[in-house]
Amino acid sequence: xxxxxxxxxxxxxxxxxxxxxxxxxxxxxxxxxxxxxxxxxxxxxxxxxxxxxxxxxxxxxxxxxxxxxxxxxxxxxxxxxxxxxxxxxxxxxxxxxxxxxxxxxxxxxxxxxxxxxxxxxxxxxxxxxxxxxxxxxxxxxxxxxxxxxxxxxxxxxxxxxxxxxxxxxxxxxxxxxxxxxxxxxxxxxxxxxxxxxxxxxxxxxxxxxxxxxxxxxxxxxxxxxxxxxxxxxxxxxxxxxxxxxxxxxxxxxxxxxxxxxxxxxxxxxxxxxxxxxxxxxxxxxxxxxxxxxxxxxxxxxxxxxxxxxxxxxxxxxxxxxxxxxxxxxxxxxxxxxxxxxxxxxxxxxxxxxxxxxxxxxxxxxxxxxxxxxxxxxxxxxxxxxxxxxxxxxxxxxxxxxxxxxxxxxxxxxxxxxx
Amino acid sequence: xxxxxxxxxxxxxxxxxxxxxxxxxxxxxxxxxxxxxxxxxxxxxxxxxxxxxxxxxxxxxxxxxxxxxxxxxxxxxxxxxxxxxxxxxxxxxxxxxxxxxxxxxxxxxxxxxxxxxxxxxxxxxxxxxxxxxxxxxxxxxxxxxxxxxxxxxxxxxxxxxxxxxxxxxxxxxxxxxxxxxxxxxxxxxxxxxxxxxxxxxxxxxxxxxxxxxxxxxxxxxxxxxxxxxxxxxxxxxxxxxxxxxxxxxxxxxxxxxxxxxxxxxxxxxxxxxxxxxxxxxxxxxxxxxxxxxxxxxxxxxxxxxxxxxxxxxxxxxxxxxxxxxxxxxxxxxxxxxxxxxxxxxxxxxxxxxxxxxxxxxxxxxxxxxxxxxxxxxxx
Numbered sequence: 001x002x003x004x005x006x007x008x009x010x011x012x013x014x015x016x017x018x019x020x021x022x023x024x025x026x027x028x029x030x031x032x033x034x035x036x037x038x039x040x041x042x043x044x045x046x047x048x049x050x051x052x053x054x055x056x057x058x059x060x061x062x063x064x065x066x067x068x069x070x071x072x073x074x075x076x077x078x079x080x081x082x083x084x085x086x087x088x089x090x091x092x093x094x095x096x097x098x099x100x101x102x103x104x105x106x107x108x109x110x111x112x113x114x115x116x117x118x119x120x121x122x123x124x125x126x127x128x129x130x131x132x133x134x135x136x137x138x139x140x141x142x143x144x145x146x147x148x149x150x151x152x153x154x155x156x157x158x159x160x161x162x163x164x165x166x167x168x169x170x171x172x173x174x175x176x177x178x179x180x181x182x183x184x185x186x187x188x189x190x191x192x193x194x195x196x197x198x199x200x201x202x203x204x205x206x207x208x209x210x211x212x213x214x215x216x217x218x219x220x221x222x223x224x225x226x227x228x229x230x231x232x233x234x235x236x237x238x239x240x241x242x243x244x245x246x247x248x249x250x251x252x253x254x255x256x257x258x259x260x261x262x263x264x265x266x267x268x269x270x271x272x273x274x275x276x277x278x279x280x281x282x283x284x285x286x287x288x289x290x291x292x293x294x295x296x297x298x299x300x301x302x303x304x305x306x307x308x309x310x311x312x313x314x315x316x317x318x319x320x321x322x323x324x325x326x327x328x329x330x331x332x333x334x335x336x337x338x339x340x341x342x343x344x345x346x347x348x349x350x351x352x353x354x355x356x357x358x359x360x361x362x363x364x365x366x367x368x369x370x371x372x373x374x375x376x377x378x379x380x381x382x383x384x385x386x387x388x389x390x391x392x393x394x395x396x397x398x399x400x401x402x403x404x405x406x407x408x409x410x411x412x413x414x415x416x417x418x
Numbered sequence: 419x420x421x422x423x424x425x426x427x428x429x430x431x432x433x434x435x436x437x438x439x440x441x442x443x444x445x446x447x448x449x450x451x452x453x454x455x456x457x458x459x460x461x462x463x464x465x466x467x468x469x470x471x472x473x474x475x476x477x478x479x480x481x482x483x484x485x486x487x488x489x490x491x492x493x494x495x496x497x498x499x500x501x502x503x504x505x506x507x508x509x510x511x512x513x514x515x516x517x518x519x520x521x522x523x524x525x526x527x528x529x530x531x532x533x534x535x536x537x538x539x540x541x542x543x544x545x546x547x548x549x550x551x552x553x554x555x556x557x558x559x560x561x562x563x564x565x566x567x568x569x570x571x572x573x574x575x576x577x578x579x580x581x582x583x584x585x586x587x588x589x590x591x592x593x594x595x596x597x598x599x600x601x602x603x604x605x606x607x608x609x610x611x612x613x614x615x616x617x618x619x620x621x622x623x624x625x626x627x628x629x630x631x632x633x634x635x636x637x638x639x640x641x642x643x644x645x646x647x648x649x650x651x652x653x654x655x656x657x658x659x660x661x662x663x664x665x666x667x668x669x670x671x672x673x674x675x676x677x678x679x680x681x682x683x684x685x686x687x688x689x690x691x692x693x694x695x696x697x698x699x700x701x702x703x704x705x706x707x708x709x710x711x712x713x714x715x716x717x718x719x720x721x722x723x724x725x726x727x728x729x730x731x732x733x734x735x736x737x738x739x740x741x742x743x744x745x746x747x748x749x750x751x752x753x754x755x756x757x758x759x760x761x762x763x764x765x766x767x768x769x770x771x772x773x774x775x776x777x778x779x780x781x782x783x784x785x786x787x788x789x790x791x792x793x794x795x796x797x
Binding site: 090 | 485486487488490491497498501502503504505506508509510511512513514515516518519522523524525526527528529530531532533534535539556557559560563564
């Protein structure tokens with residue numbers, strides 16, 4: 001059924017079609033509408049049997065999910081930003097225990113300074129937590145990915161994070177094909193846990209593993225996550241065969257056949273990027289785009305394959321490693337090791353700053369004309385006057401401290417002195 | 419068993435006796451069919467009160483639920499000594515997740531069972547005082563206020579023993595821990611600060627949950643009765659068990675039960691039960707003992723008795739005991755000439771000039787004699 005709905009509601013609907021038995025969640029923008037939607041469904045009796053737990057924190061949310069999943073229940077939660085960080089310890093625990101929990105992350109910036117708007121700092125900060133990370137480009141894909149996420153999670157016994165851009169997707173109204181329950185049931189069989197806490201077969205889970213076996217356990221964790229690279233494409237293919245629309249997978253190329261320049265990105269920004277690719281193609285620029293659909297495990301071979309023909313790879317990412325540089329860029333370089341394409345690290349859309357077609361046209365013009373050099377970290381649409389004034393003030397012996405407040409103070413002092 | 423007033427103290431020991439009871443009234447621990455939920459072979463220290471408490475609690479809970487039990491365990495001594503991979507001492511389905519989340523994990527288990535329509539399997543969460551009162555407190559309070567169907571058991575040994583005896587929110591005033599060492603000028607004044615720490619059972623009661631109880635490993639019968647009562651009820655239940663730690667307290671391994679008994683007899687640890695926030699039961703002090711007798715058995719208080727003695731600190735601790743006695747009405751109202759429970763047993767073998775029991779110091783023997791005489795005098 002096609003319906004004009006908010007992204008969060010589309011996701012809540014898709015999650016309900018997966019028949020979760022336990023939902024535990026704590027409110028944080030911009031994830032709230034998803035779990036509110038599920039709460040409504042549980043209260044109306046439309047989603048049953050399902051226990052909706054209003055926990056006291058995100059740490060509690062993930063912990064309850066761990067207990068529920070270990071007891072054999074299909075389990076769901078959603079979070080964002082600070083919430084994801086607050087559950088970080090439990091994220092590692094869930095993956096270490098191999099529990100197939102599915103979680104939506106409504107991607108949002110991390111403070112300080114506090115900021116509720118979209119970027120990918122939250123998911124990227126947990127890229128090594130042992131969770132599979134899938135990124136949605138649209139509301140339709142965000143909804144669809146939840147069915148695929150449960151199938152993947154339960155097939156390989158690993159938790160899966162479905163990442164969707166906060167506000168840009170979660171709060172956007174768009175036409176979405178809502179999934180029919182019978183179709184969902186045919187695609188996603190009931191959860192049959194491999195190990196479960198059951199008095200009839202008492203088992204100890206979560207023992208203390210010492211140096212004699214810890215390496216082997218971690219090796220197997222890595223091996224299992226790498227299995228997702230083999231599992232994801234057939235799941236995506238089966239989904240497409242049943243629902244007659246593509247979604248998910250590892251990577252997706254757009255007009256890359258003869259592309260000399262390829263833009264790489266994750267999530268909803270691909271739509272804008274593809275518009276700019278089309279414009280530039282019309283001007284005769286051989287350019288394409290690649291969407292990274294699965295960031296963890298890192299589809300190294302697939303990325304290498306789609307990028308190997310290019311001269312320039314422009315990685316546009318909504319997060320970066322402070323003090324090091326691009327995160328996706330680093331991974332792309334790893335995929336391209338030994339090959340010739342040069343990689344540009346572009347940080348864009350931090351804390352909700354819009355990534356516009358105009359900005360992208362300017363950026364790509366600068367890359368193509370050599371005005372931006374590879375190797376550095378380039379911040380799209382950076383207000384250079386603001387940062388330069390602050391850097392100069394500090395270089396001149398000014399007091400350091402919180403950046404945001406220092407900028408403000410400087411502006412206020414400047415205003416008074418004029 | 420829960421309602422039965424049986425307090426048979428074996429003469430010359432601090433143990434509660436079983437031997438004169440009908441088999442049906444005997445403790446779960448005394449039964450050949452006890453489940454040994456935490457079975458032998460674990461790595462707890464000799465005299466570990468927590469190992470004892472966990473076995474008592476879980477065996478009683480297993481009996482009460484006919485073995486239909488799952489457990490969530492916080493990180494800590496109990497987790498570490500019971501599950502050194504690839505071994506496990508647990509004979510029930512058991513999950514260790516993290517240090518601060520056992521109540522929430524238990525909540526998730528209970529939710530899963532409810533969603534699956536399994537109502538005969540019950541959930542226990544358990545941890546030490548650090549995992550419960552400090553790092554896990556938000557999860558615990560959340561579990562309480564939602565009235566999740568979990569019995570959470572805190573084994574309180576009054577400090578972070580697993581990491582090397584650091585102060586917790588349950589460490590009592592004056593106690594030496596690794597980070598409350600008596601190193602100041604007035605050595606006795608150091609130890610743990612007065613006026614700090616939190617009273618978890620009272621905070622649990624403030625949530626008005628179905629059941630809150632305290633117990634010690636000294637009174638097995640009372641502890642088992644409380645577990646049994648807890649398992650009769652649904653919703654959030656809290657059991658706070660006082661478990662001496664020989665290593666962390668600098669006490670003799672053989673004194674674990676004795677310390678647990680003394681802490682109750684001094685009034686320092688009130689033993690009671692409450693339902694929906696109202697106290698329903700208080701275990702009266704049988705023979706009131708000055709706190710000094712309890713403190714002197716533990717090196718964590720040794721600085722108080724070193725010259726010059728910190729009498730004011732000891733008096734401060736006594737004042738806490740006295741306040742508990744008033745607040746919880748801990749003294750038995752014994753009518754003139756009335757029989758004390760268990761009198762027949764005690765009267766049969768009162769130690770007239772009893773020689774010191776092998777292995778005990780003179781001080782310990784004196785204490786025992788004093789206790790026996792106190793009782794005798796009350797007849």
